[in-house]
Amino acid sequence: MLSKLKLGLRGWVSVPSVHLIHKKPIPPPPIIFSERGLIIKPQMDSLQPPAQVSFKLAPPAPELQPLPVPNTRYLSLEKPTPNPIVKATRKYMKTSVKKIVPLMKLVSGKHVIDAMTAMSSSIKKPAYWIKKVIEKAIRNGVKTKAFDRERLYVKYAVTGKNKHIPGIRYHAKGRSGRVTRPRTQITIVLEEKTPQQIYKEIMHGKFSPGMSNLLRNHMLTNDLDYQTVRNYQHMLTAKGRQQQKLMLKRKVAETRVQNKKQGLVIADEYLKEQILEEGAEAFAQNYWNSKRLQVEREIAERQEIYLKNEGT
Numbered sequence: 001m002l003s004k005l006k007l008g009l010r011g012w013v014s015v016p017s018v019h020l021i022h023k024k025p026i027p028p029p030p031i032i033f034s035e036r037g038l039i040i041k042p043q044m045d046s047l048q049p050p051a052q053v054s055f056k057l058a059p060p061a062p063e064l065q066p067l068p069v070p071n072t073r074y075l076s077l078e079k080p081t082p083n084p085i086v087k088a089t090r091k092y093m094k095t096s097v098k099k100i101v102p103l104m105k106l107v108s109g110k111h112v113i114d115a116m117t118a119m120s121s122s123i124k125k126p127a128y129w130i131k132k133v134i135e136k137a138i139r140n141g142v143k144t145k146a147f148d149r150e151r152l153y154v155k156y157a158v159t160g161k162n163k164h165i166p167g168i169r170y171h172a173k174g175r176s177g178r179v180t181r182p183r184t185q186i187t188i189v190l191e192e193k194t195p196q197q198i199y200k201e202i203m204h205g206k207f208s209p210g211m212s213n214l215l216r217n218h219m220l221t222n223d224l225d226y227q228t229v230r231n232y233q234h235m236l237t238a239k240g241r242q243q244q245k246l247m248l249k250r251k252v253a254e255t256r257v258q259n260k261k262q263g264l265v266i267a268d269e270y271l272k273e274q275i276l277e278e279g280a281e282a283f284a285q286n287y288w289n290s291k292r293l294q295v296e297r298e299i300a301e302r303q304e305i306y307l308k309n310e311g312t
Helices: 097-107 112-120 125-144 195-203 209-221 226-231 238-261 268-311
Strands: 002-008 011-017 085-093 152-161 165-170 176-181 184-192
Touching (some): 097 112, 097 125, 097 152, 097 184, 112 125, 112 152, 112 209, 125 152, 125 184, 195 268, 238 268
Antiparallel strands (some): 002 011, 085 184, 165 176
């Protein structure tokens, strides 16, 4: 370490100077030759790791399951089974996708009766084709898969393009031009919902007008007692369905207050699901009982006609 003089504000000041220390250079790696006189590069050398080096993987950590909290109820996380479906397709329709998509949006998610009513009231030409495809899908479901027509809904409606057909457009003075005529295909997929799902839609105020008409006709044709008619009266009008939606909220709030008095704190989602499940089971049981009575009545009528024909 040496010092040197430097001119500063107060005159010459000695400043220490630093000398660089030169390290010994690293020698290049040795060149290894093979038996044939070829150079063996380090990255090409196939040397095995030493035997004393061993790799040991640690066992996976066990998954910790959350402990249930006492006096707490949880929602069901099981995936519901998909509903059975049936579909119908029509190809090479003389229209474009732009014209038919607005009509397909009207039928998606609706009951088949409401979808057919919407297409019957439309003045557009593709509406007639869509209605025919829905009728075809209903026939496929009822005849081949024994679906119940009253529980069929449009799950989704798909619109696609077919191969465009080239044509000629004629102009004045003997001239002409090329034109492509679009072709479209549509697919209607129907699903058969369970009575439990239909009941939940009713309680949420989403009961379709088509189902209301079917229920009204069922009440008129069958000899129902006063209590049964009173229980299903709210399904016949839009105002009744809205009132039923409000009654569901009030029932959940009343159940929450009763549980709070007992020292139980339960989420509103669970209370709502529990109330819907209990009502859905009762609704499904009544639905299947009415179907059984209807089948027995039809069998009795056919048997009566058969006996009458045999007697003559």
